[in-house]
Amino acid sequence: MTETDVVIIGGGPAGLEAAISANDCGAKVLLIEREERLGGILKQCIHDGFGLLRFNLRLSGPEYAERFIDEFNKRNLDSLTQAFVTDIVKNEDGSFILKAVTKEGIKTIHSHSIVLATGCRERTGKQVFIHGTRPSGIYTAGTAQYLINILGLMPCKKCVILGSGDIGLIMARRLTLEGGKILGVYEAKSTPSGLERNLLQCLYDYNIPLYLSKTVTRVFGKERLEGVEIASVDEKMNPLKGNEEYIACDGLILSVGLIPENELAEKLGVEIDPRTKGPKTDQNLMTSVDGVFSCGNSLHVNDLVDYVTESGQMAGKAAAEFICKERKEIPIQISEDLAYSVPQLLSLNEFNGKFTIYFRVKKEEEKPTIRLNVDGKEVFKKTYLFLRPTEMQKIQVDLSACNLQENSLLKLEMSKEA
Numbered sequence: 001m002t003e004t005d006v007v008i009i010g011g012g013p014a015g016l017e018a019a020i021s022a023n024d025c026g027a028k029v030l031l032i033e034r035e036e037r038l039g040g041i042l043k044q045c046i047h048d049g050f051g052l053l054r055f056n057l058r059l060s061g062p063e064y065a066e067r068f069i070d071e072f073n074k075r076n077l078d079s080l081t082q083a084f085v086t087d088i089v090k091n092e093d094g095s096f097i098l099k100a101v102t103k104e105g106i107k108t109i110h111s112h113s114i115v116l117a118t119g120c121r122e123r124t125g126k127q128v129f130i131h132g133t134r135p136s137g138i139y140t141a142g143t144a145q146y147l148i149n150i151l152g153l154m155p156c157k158k159c160v161i162l163g164s165g166d167i168g169l170i171m172a173r174r175l176t177l178e179g180g181k182i183l184g185v186y187e188a189k190s191t192p193s194g195l196e197r198n199l200l201q202c203l204y205d206y207n208i209p210l211y212l213s214k215t216v217t218r219v220f221g222k223e224r225l226e227g228v229e230i231a232s233v234d235e236k237m238n239p240l241k242g243n244e245e246y247i248a249c250d251g252l253i254l255s256v257g258l259i260p261e262n263e264l265a266e267k268l269g270v271e272i273d274p275r276t277k278g279p280k281t282d283q284n285l286m287t288s289v290d291g292v293f294s295c296g297n298s299l300h301v302n303d304l305v306d307y308v309t310e311s312g313q314m315a316g317k318a319a320a321e322f323i324c325k326e327r328k329e330i331p332i333q334i335s336e337d338l339a340y341s342v343p344q345l346l347s348l349n350e351f352n353g354k355f356t357i358y359f360r361v362k363k364e365e366e367k368p369t370i371r372l373n374v375d376g377k378e379v380f381k382k383t384y385l386f387l388r389p390t391e392m393q394k395i396q397v398d399l400s401a402c403n404l405q406e407n408s409l410l411k412l413e414m415s416k417e418a
């Protein structure tokens, strides 16, 4: 059996930084990754735009990952690649036994804390209710990206993209650069889902049309996709009858959302927030199970990798410093118009007052004011020009003067000034 202090599951940017930061705190670490190489999803993201906040540079995904892989290797940290963690059990003494399937068979690992950095997966056609046959030529945007950027294969020539999420926008540009024709990006919502900069740089710069309040309702073709049916939708995103149009194409790319990957967390009995689909955590990113930490896209879907790295750093440090003790914490309440906050709990154990909270709004808001109140007293206030659901926000406050108790009331609120 392999013995270690901290096991990190997932070798993407979150897991790599968690391993580095746990090692900085003196812990013996083991990073487990199911793929052959470290780097996670960044390996296939060859466009630039990574590291703007952390390095003030526009790096490609592999360049960003390389910086952390180099740091990981420089420290000679232990990793197991082509190893898939299938099971974790908590012992009576609070430590953990993990089982990982590897090329050499099943490996057993004993660890004192765990960082879950398993990333997220894409929603598929099955989850968006498209009627019709099941021909080839229908891909999630990430699969199409893997085919082009890693395998060097062109998935289609004339293509429709469903969903205006960032990966779909990036793939619209990528397919165009490789000689493909993008007939349009169709979005069921009345506003685009991707970042403003991706709309400009990936669609408008290439004259690729974006159609809002429209969706794909049917696919046609026996062996290979021959066309799709497009329909307008109402404000509840239900297709409207009578306005359907047929578009001939050999590719349909789905960019319809990401889901945090949390099967292992669920197996461990970690409480999941239905709003983020990731574990509920305190500000040290400890989940509801003592000694289990979560970071990166498995915690909540991030739009920028810089925030993923930041969360990896926090989780790695906290996992290394973890000592089993009675937890004292306060739930963080949010007003109705906010989609979610991370963390959801503030731990009072060894709390130094410095507190960072991430949040998203439910819908686009003009000139909203965000306040953080502790026991009715305002500790943070900021009025924004705009807040959009696609752009995660971060606020940092110092609560050391607040005399926080377990029965304190902490509320993040949005209001509109008259």
Ligand SMILES: Cc1cc2nc3c(=O)[nH]c(=O)nc-3n(C[C@H](O)[C@H](O)[C@H](O)COP(=O)(O)OP(=O)(O)OC[C@H]3O[C@@H](n4cnc5c(N)ncnc54)[C@H](O)[C@@H]3O)c2cc1C
Pocket (backbone or CB within 6 Å): 009, 010, 011, 012, 013, 014, 015, 032, 033, 034, 035, 039, 040, 041, 042, 045, 048, 049, 050, 051, 083, 084, 085, 086, 117, 118, 119, 120, 142, 145, 166, 167, 170, 261, 264, 295, 296, 297, 298, 302, 303, 304, 305, 306, 308
């Ligand atoms: C197409 C695309 C474009 C993007 N563009 C940008 C951009 O321009 N700028 C930017 O800042 N951000 C961008 N992002 C976002 C950024 O890349 C991600 O937020 C970040 O890479 C997520 O990191 P992660 O470590 O949480 O997850 P991942 O990188 O997904 O890593 C998770 C790892 O966990 C492993 N794993 C999962 N389960 C197990 C298990 N049971 N056992 C072992 N291993 C396991 C997986 O194999 C994977 O390697 C983009 C993302 C995508 C998908």
